[in-house]
Amino acid sequence: MEDLFTIGNTQLQSRLLIGTGKFSSNKDMPGAIEAAAAKIVTVALRRADSAYEAENILNYIPKTCILMPNTSGARTAEEAVRIAHMARAMGCGDWIKIEVISDNRYLLPDNQETIKATEILANEGFIVLPYMSPDLMSAKRLVDAGAAAVMPLGAPIGSNRGLQTIELLRILIDEIDLPIIVDAGIGRPSEAAAAMEMGAAGVLVNTAIATATDPATMAHAFNLAVQAGRSAYLAGLGRVMPSGAAASSPLTGFLRDGEVL
């Protein structure tokens, strides 16, 4: 049976989503996106004070990718909706990552405003992927609000601290019927693999790739890790013993006389 990854009506070949922030040069982007084999690529929307500033980042993103603008900068649902409308007006599709943050220290998302924005934008036909703090009740409300997937954080944005919220992620994966895409905080491929092994549908990685010494090679490593983690999940992981050991080799036929172990 094929392992399909579907968001809304779209089937995706890759479970690794990639962000385009923090690259030291736009020139590193195409190589990283290709090495990641990412299909969904996020961008942000900002003021352009000059034509030079409006130099097209789209030139660095392969045309085969699905663009997912985020509503970063929004502090409220209303601001997120405004940004989403402007993003859609760029004419690159209806996907939107809702990011509503009014906390500048930890950059933790405001679940309540995120739920409000999700409902409004889903009703307007956007394909909504909300970035949220992993709370089960909020996730259920996002499902009811019409989200196409749910994107809980592993750790604060840019922190590279991995799956700090692992217990809550596990609960969401077990209880929520939409794809769970772990977004934010994944700092290394092993952490991406760990998320996939738990049953996450995908991961979104930005900082760990963009700020690596060699972004393209790191993107490739993440690509492999996401595939490995997914395969392991499908293969059925063995049980973890709470204590003690269980021999891997036979307990009989030892090359000595005397009792068995």
Added chain:
Amino acid sequence: MEIVVNGKENIIQENMSLGDFLLGKGFLPKKVVVEHNGTIIANKHWYEIILSPQDRLEIVTFVGGG
């Protein structure tokens, strides 16, 4: 006359169209989205809007982001 662009004051000629203003600054239709007094204006309508004093413009574009 004065208009506000991306939060900053700009002095422009009277009776200038939005299209003339944007193209005069080198902005290309495919690369930006423009809001005029809170309403998004599609490219094809840029020349239909004549700017008035204290009009507020927001000119935005895609940039890298996570």
